[in-house]
Amino acid sequence: MLSLFHTKKSFTRAFFSQIRSISEAIEFNDPELKVKIGLEIHARILSKTKLFSDADCFDLTNTPVNKNVGFFDAAFPGTMPALNRRGIEAGLLTALALNCDINVMSYFERKHYFYADLPAGYQITQQRNPIAQNGYFKYPVVNPKTHKLSYNNCKIKRIQLEHDSARSLQIDDVFLKLNKKQKLPENTLLIDLNRAGMGLMEIVTDPDFESAFECYSFARELALTLKSIGTCDAQMGEGGFRVDVNVSVHEIDKSSDPPIVLPGTRVELKNLSSFNAILKGTEYEIKRQREMIRKKQPILLETRTYDSIKGITISLRSKENQYDYRFMPEPNLLPLIVYSTHLKPNLDTLKCDNNKQLCLSHEFFEKLHSFKNQPEFYCDFDKVKDQFEHKDLPDKRRMFLVNKYGMTHEIAFIFVANNLDYIIKKLISHRNITKEDLKLYTRVLLTEYLNQVNENPDLEKIDFELQCAKIQSFIVLIKNKKISRRIWLSFFKKLFDFKNLNKLAHELAKDEDLYVITDGQLIQSTINKVFEQNPKATNEYKMKDKKRKKIFDFFVGQVHKELRNIAEPELVEELVLKNLKNLIY
Template sequence: MNYEAVIGIEIHCELKTETKMFSGAPLGYGQPANTAINEIDISMPGTLPQVNKTAVEYGVKLSQALGCDIDTLMRFDRKNYFYSDLPKGYQITQQFYPLGSHGSFEFFVGEELKSVRINRLHMEEDTAKQFHEGDITRIDFNRAGTPLLEIVTEADFRTGEEAAAYVDALRLLVIYLGISDGRMDEGSLRCDVNISIRPEGQEAFGTKVEVKNLNSISNIQKAIEFEKERHIEVVTSGGAIVTETRRFDEKTQETVSMRTKESAVDYRYFVEPNIPPIRIPESLLQPLTQELPVAKVQRYHEEYDLSYYDANVLVKNIELSEYFEKLVASSKHYKLIVNWLTQDIMAVLDKKEDKSMEEWIKPEFFIDFIDAIESNTISSKQAKQVFAKLIEGESPKKVIKDSGMVQISDEATLMAWINGVLDANPQIIDDYRNGLDKSIKFVVGQVMKLSKGQANPRLTNEFVIRELDNRK
């Protein structure tokens, strides 16, 4: 019997606001422990929450980008959650009236465009961070109160590849919107996966297991693939899947049980009494006009005839994508530009340091470089030499001139060298007649020596073959 996985994803996205969700304390990632807090964050008596307007604006932006229905009357709820990482003993969230609902999101899996249904998007506050040291637990409240958006999908994914591609695409989306830095390694974007299996063709879902706090795109795919195989092994051996929460162990590349769920946790939700319903102002509900990543990939494919792979590579680097737009405004050599950007430039981006792309390599210099290659002014080997100077800020035209790199493409000049080599080495013609291809390479090599490397290698090769055919 063949089984398929049924997967749903919950993403917690920290927002890039200046202050916290319900207090005026600054966001404190990387700050000394317990320094980016105020009395609201640690729930001192008499304190009251105040909603962060910028966080609401960011929530509306993402809701619009995901095609969600937006509830313009904001209401918050209390989720009673008696853990040490929530000093109030509850979390302010949106259980009953999420900001966004019934949306959908398109993303690429390789070159195939897929779509996932978005169940809900709601706002809440993050918890404090705990550090366990033996029998001691230390708590840093800097993260407590950080604005969060939780995005919950329907169980529309069937493979780890699809799930990983979705998370990567949504991470890029929040970066494009400017609402989060999307740093999974820093916890700015965290992912929980719910997975079950069922026989192919069956409608009913199987028993669900949750894998918590996946912190990289690759780990999402690995965890899902491991869980699917684990589920299949348990079921086919006559066992039963246990409803539980698991984590992914990077060392063993396996999921590990954290706790079982014998019954649903009763969080005793009720309306947050300290935040009255708030009508979202019209100024925050203006239509989203920004071009989003998937649309940009489609445009690059259609307008510049780029492959979906190349378009995706470009779009995933916002600065490189913007630089590409400037270059193609002055040049039609789209494919050549993309090849150098996505291969050679990306390989040395660390040399840019804190400069912008335009400060590092002037767009006009890059265009001069591309034109020199396209016009066969320089060979591919010479292009590598010019590129080394280009990333140091030098003008390609000056480098080519000063180094005497200009290729010789004049047919009369090339043919004079070719005939000279053949006249001096008549045995080459016999070798060619006998099918020895090395005869061509010999003549081309001799011409390159005579020209001090400046002969156009492509034209030289063509002319050599033509002349040898004539002399057969």
């Protein structure tokens, strides 16, 4: 087994590019107050078509408004829902990843509310009889101060299938998209139905979190897990992974023995759609509630939103005035039944609604086979389980890196969070690799590559094979000392510049004349020139012992500047020192 060694500096840099401004996220611990947080995550199901219609589910940003709309999604009278099999499979795969009990029978129901983004006036959901429930999820948390990694556990209440609403649009965005100049009357609400009817998994957790950073860490790991099993691409910018954060702060009555946690009021932050918003919004809300309690002011049961520009949460509506959703069974959809081909479900993983043994009887499962003329409502659990066993969950991916390459758990965490494991595997497949090489590959991915990902999020959209070829060509150049260390970062940036997309590193170095200068004569003549231009500094070097290191650095910098930073650093230093010493003796 190879072992990896990292300089503290490169690790720290990579770590902080990964988790920004985390130090601010450590909430001070107040022994008088207890924080409870529960999450509801709306994860868009990765599917070709919508949950109840055959309309396309393509990329929302690049599709013209109201392009992908089925008659059912627009609630045309007389249209009926047809359940998408992929939605069920995604729900089951997710349930397995979150260690949930699968309900043999689950139901769809209508949840009513009236708003322009919901054409039918109701959403089809599974609020009361979801496809899965009672799970748990282990997620990594990196201590922002010590950088040490540990694991937390969170209970999953349920996973339910439902469809998304349409999207209300900002008028300015529409004008930009349509390139129209005319003005619409004020207060006009524009609706894009492309999103209406897309499949969602609502994942609801228990109120197990105690800090914003735990919520942030959980959300990141969940998004990564759903991506790994292919049930959701977690594109947060497009609303593909939206998180509602429920926060309550409780006073602790220390006068009683043992101390009692007094009831607090749950405030719901709706639709946080970036990891940063989850971190900052939750942090703000905890702080706000703590201050209210200290000032003895009441906390209202309400729904709030996070304004990321102002960095504050704002009240949307009071929960007391919330709608009565008037849940009723969806009459146009049969109950959803998950069966096992072996007819004997594993009682540990398959539990019926409220554990009613009736559903688990042998006869029941035999009967299911005769119902297969309604295929969309029957799902073979064994097939899904089989699919699941071939998926690479984040923990498995991290352990591979630890065991195979001897990475620390912390480095493996950063690698998997950024999909660097796929890249390093590709780069070193079929190669006999030394410990030193592995160190170099790791360094380039953690510094040059991650730096680019942070500066240019589009980089990840570049074809995987092309990315790997470019990184490989860069590593060959630096390994053979063909480019100066001083330009590694800027060279890498150029390499992934859109206009150089089809160039490999050696082509770029040639085209832009960036190969390292090792010509001693050229460096010497540059030193002569720089010395001539700076007589004061050379004089000072002769006279003042104490300033010599500073003056040496100054000349090294000047020589590099003259030579566009591409001269070999060791040679420049050696020659500058030699020339300076000649001044003294």
